[in-house]
Amino acid sequence: MTIPYLNLKAMTNLHADEIQQAIAQVVDSGWYLQGEAVHQFEQHYAQYIGTTHCIGVANGLDALTLTLRAYKELGLLHDGDEILVQANTFIATVLAITENHLTPVFVDVEPTTLDLQPEALEQAITPRTKALMLVHLYGRCTYNETLRTLCEAHQLLLIEDNAQAHGCHYGQQKTGSLGHAACHSFYPGKNLGALGDGGAVTTNHDDLAKMIRSLANYGFSQKYVASLQGRNSRLDEIQAAVLDVKLRHLDAETQRRIDIARTYYKYIQNDALRLPTLMDEGNNVYHIFPIFTSHRDALQQHLSEHGIQTLIHYPIPPHQQACYKEYNQLSLPVTEQLAHEELSLPLNPTMTDEEVAHIVATLNTFRVPHA
Numbered sequence: 001m002t003i004p005y006l007n008l009k010a011m012t013n014l015h016a017d018e019i020q021q022a023i024a025q026v027v028d029s030g031w032y033l034q035g036e037a038v039h040q041f042e043q044h045y046a047q048y049i050g051t052t053h054c055i056g057v058a059n060g061l062d063a064l065t066l067t068l069r070a071y072k073e074l075g076l077l078h079d080g081d082e083i084l085v086q087a088n089t090f091i092a093t094v095l096a097i098t099e100n101h102l103t104p105v106f107v108d109v110e111p112t113t114l115d116l117q118p119e120a121l122e123q124a125i126t127p128r129t130k131a132l133m134l135v136h137l138y139g140r141c142t143y144n145e146t147l148r149t150l151c152e153a154h155q156l157l158l159i160e161d162n163a164q165a166h167g168c169h170y171g172q173q174k175t176g177s178l179g180h181a182a183c184h185s186f187y188p189g190k191n192l193g194a195l196g197d198g199g200a201v202t203t204n205h206d207d208l209a210k211m212i213r214s215l216a217n218y219g220f221s222q223k224y225v226a227s228l229q230g231r232n233s234r235l236d237e238i239q240a241a242v243l244d245v246k247l248r249h250l251d252a253e254t255q256r257r258i259d260i261a262r263t264y265y266k267y268i269q270n271d272a273l274r275l276p277t278l279m280d281e282g283n284n285v286y287h288i289f290p291i292f293t294s295h296r297d298a299l300q301q302h303l304s305e306h307g308i309q310t311l312i313h314y315p316i317p318p319h320q321q322a323c324y325k326e327y328n329q330l331s332l333p334v335t336e337q338l339a340h341e342e343l344s345l346p347l348n349p350t351m352t353d354e355e356v357a358h359i360v361a362t363l364n365t366f367r368v369p370h371a
């Protein structure tokens, strides 16, 4: 049995007919940008997330970058302002901060819940702190009441990076509707993935939505009238049509992810491995299923020998990247340890029960190698 980490062809094939039909319609329409398909998807996605606005953009990094830029143009952020961000995030979250001449302040996380460390977060706040970028990493909702109170007390903007958590819940609400703005990626491998690049911002704030739309459209306030130096960042019609189809199936696919995760939690039994804290159903959409072990290379090899492909999310934390030399000397011990120990198991709605059982059995027979 060989089990790829993710087979995008199989993912697309789950809804092949509907997707082909949606693409054919756009091709046939002769209208490829800023048309009805994008408009429809924006409405449906805003409704799904529970916000008044959804602005389609070219990708997740643009969603993040344009959101921060918009807050600068609106006068709520200024050059050099400090932005709190979890240290173990994907680098895009941090790139959006530094590209806007804002200062990332990395906050370490808890080793088992992967949530921000509350004391570290409090200690990181200075008079220059203006926002918190909250990343629902791996599909885990990392929002809580303490964070909300903290943001309110310090008047911080709360911006969610929801690139890995489409459809995730916090109580009756969805992630992507919990803060002032939320940024989404529709990169093909995400839970809601396009057949190419795509992204969106969701928000309830009219001014922010308008500003992002303008910045994503050359900075135009009206056609050919540029009030700002904007850029071109569009979700295209074909991707929007595909996403609209896939959005209809997202909840069912999420349920399958949850069922697989439940099997992993129930049957994986090996003292050499650690699983992150099990969350209440609905609060984790299992974009990535991380396990942790101090014998990662050996475990990856063992799984590979049994036909199971795994990935690492992520091997180098942002503050240790060569592009961030100014932060390389920071010490964020938990984030650094997790980067050495993380291994992502295959988990997606195309997987069969037999594949899941094979992965569990293979994990359970793993033995720590002798030194």
Ligand SMILES: *Cc1c(COP(=O)(O)O)cnc(C)c1O
Residues within 6 Å of the ligand: 059, 060, 061, 062, 089, 090, 092, 093, 135, 137, 161, 163, 164, 185, 186, 187, 197, 198, 199
């Ligand atoms: C994928 C991802 C992004 C970037 O999205 P792109 O569409 O690839 O630009 C940002 N943040 C997180 C947490 C991601 O996983």
